[in-house]
Amino acid sequence: MYEKILLAADGSENSLRASVEAIKIASMNSECKVDIIYVADFAKSKNEILHTQGKEALDFSRRQKLIPIQELLQAKNIPYTTNILRGEPGPTIIRYANEHAFELVVIGSRGLNALQEMVLGSVSHKVVKRVNCPVLIVK
Template sequence: MYEKILLAVDGSENSIRATEEVIKICQASTHPVQLEITHVIQDVSNSEIVLQQVKPDNRNRDGELRIQPNEAELQNANIPYTRTIERGDAGKTIANKANNDTFDLVVIGTRGLNGLQKLVVGSVSTEVIKRANCPVLVVK
């Protein structure tokens, strides 16, 4: 089974479903699972900060809020975990973390983008699948 799992969350409904799958995996495991939950705050350019009036402190607080529902699910199931909030391009950051910290599995929810949206903005889960050296479980 898996000994070290990275759960990437973004506050979406599919992110909660991914958390529920991780809980099933952890509960079925015959040995302790080292679980890390992570959220990536997308980097924005200075022009985006000005145009959207985004304050860095608000982005940090938003990251904390996005991870809370997933943490509540894990706490309710008595699953121990650590957590991190990262900055950068979500797909690349998650894959790099999975590779550099030698995770056995990445679990991530999909946002359910349509074909045009995927073409224009790309898919975080697709990026993780392409870049991660370990299995990736995508939950929808």
Template sequence: MYKNILLASDGSKHAIRALTQAINLAKEVEEATVTIVSVVDRAKSKKAVGKDDKDEVIDTPSNALRETEDALTQQNIPYKVQLLYGDASEEIVDYIDKNQIDIGIIGSRGLNALQEMVLGSVSHKVAKYAKCPILIVK
């Protein structure tokens, strides 16, 4: 069934809800592995700290993923962490397509339908372009 599960996470409350679903799915398949994917947008992070040199910008998420890793460890679910750089939706879709992911799980930002159509969201774009099923968790 779903052996290769991708969990897109930024440590937000929606990502933590998505974690619960990833755990539930992983428990159903004996050899399931969860890949936690977190995307760093270097352009935004450089602008936020006022730096131009990419080496001066911290490229790793803070402790945002600690809760996710701890929960998977407590449930004895094998996982790995993949840090990606760039536009979140593009990087997640690219990773899914290149790594034989069976299902992607991503939290919703909770935007209403009009905002989602106007602004677009990472979850919406991933669901639209990925070549595997995507579970969007509210």
């Protein structure tokens, strides 16, 4: 089974569901490592700086979002690492996944309708199209 899984998460409900699936797959192989990444979105940077007092508080609030996911992994004794990346979510996840030769990418889907998808753009669709390994999208 897979030994190197990338879990792209933003702390949302969808990403929690994706984590549960990632754990199911990872538990099948005791050698499997999960790399959790969170993308600090360029488009939200101004807003987050304005609404957080200082750099440390902002860094903390980002790490905090991943705590529930880390707890899930810890509970199942799955080795993991956490990374906070910066950029536009789609392209950043794709670049990271392709550079580090993952065997599987797991990502949640926000479940946008056609209009929202046109305006907001679907991160998971972009990832599926351009990542060079299998992608599991979790609804």
